[in-house]
Amino acid sequence: MKAMNSKIKTIIFDLGGVLVDWDPMNLYKNVFETEKEARWFLDHVCTSDWNIEQDGGRLIADAVALKIAEFPGYKEQIELFYTRWEEMFKGIIEENVAIQQALIKNPNYNVYALTNWSGEKWKRSLELFPFFKDFEGVVVSGTEKTRKPFDAIYQLILSRYNIEPTTALFIDDNLDNVNAAIKNGINAVQFTGEISLKNMLSRYYINF
Known part of the structure; x- marks a missing residue:
């Protein structure tokens, strides 16, 4: 009572x-060869400030296109942020x-x-x-x-x-x-x- x-x-x-245990590193540590590379990517490319704009209502397609235009060499890795986003969850x-x-x-x-x-x-x-x-x-x-x-x-x-x-x-x-x-x-x-x-x-x- x-x-x-x-x-x-x-x-x-x-x-x-x-x-729920959510962390983009859960995905990107399996995408890059080293954890250091994965951390750099999340600190400089697909950053929390970028991601939170989608939380605020920005369309994912628009956000991905903007980021690819900024970092064309990371096109594939940027696209993974939302195509494989379920892998960011470690569990409950x-x-x-x-x-x-x-x-x-x-x-x-x-x-x-x-x-x-x-x-x-x-x-x-x-x-x-x-x-x-x-x-x-x-x-x-x-x-x-x-x-x-x-x-x-x-x-x-x-x-x-x-x-x-x-x-x-x-x-x-x-x-x-x-x-x-x-x-x-x-x-x-x-x-x-x-x-x-x-x-x-x-x-x-x-x-x-």
């Missing part, structure tokens, strides 16, 4: 880095998914997801990770044409699902996203794996 002194009524999960973070499932079954909580994710890849993601369908609602950045850490996406999930921010807790692996949630009045914690999610939730008297 939920602790009587808990004010948290709503849990909002990020997905990548919290429920089992302990956290178990917690997600327990919270969803607990009538004391409403459980949602707020994710930076390409809208073009979302349907396939639901096939890869069926438990994404178990949330009461999911806000997908690529579908909404805005993304974390912009204020608009936090306000969107609050208004769409009638969430009171002071009684909500947001969990994300990215500190910028956590700080943006706090800026928008939402309680938020950064999950890095150093402290278990169960222990982090216990600080808010969340039991499941």
Whole structure:
């Protein structure tokens, strides 16, 4: 049962880095001969800043064409970023998914997801990770044409699902996203794996 002194009524999960283990290195370490080459490629060619624009709604085809024009010598490797993107997932973070499932079954909580994710890849993601369908609602950045850490996406999930921010807790692996949630009045914690999610939730008297 939920602790009587808990004010948290709503849990909002990020997905990548919290429920699923996603890292482009999982793919590119098998594409390049050395890990050093793979890291250089991800630091200078298919960068996180480039990828996040697709999370914000830019079409994958447009993004790939722009990057190939910039680095024509890496055409094949650039195209792999989305044609073999499923290989970027190492798997699920089992302990956290178990917690997600327990919270969803607990009538004391409403459980949602707020994710930076390409809208073009979302349907396939639901096939890869069926438990994404178990949330009461999911806000997908690529579908909404805005993304974390912009204020608009936090306000969107609050208004769409009638969430009171002071009684909500947001969990994300990215500190910028956590700080943006706090800026928008939402309680938020950064999950890095150093402290278990169960222990982090216990600080808010969340039991499941």
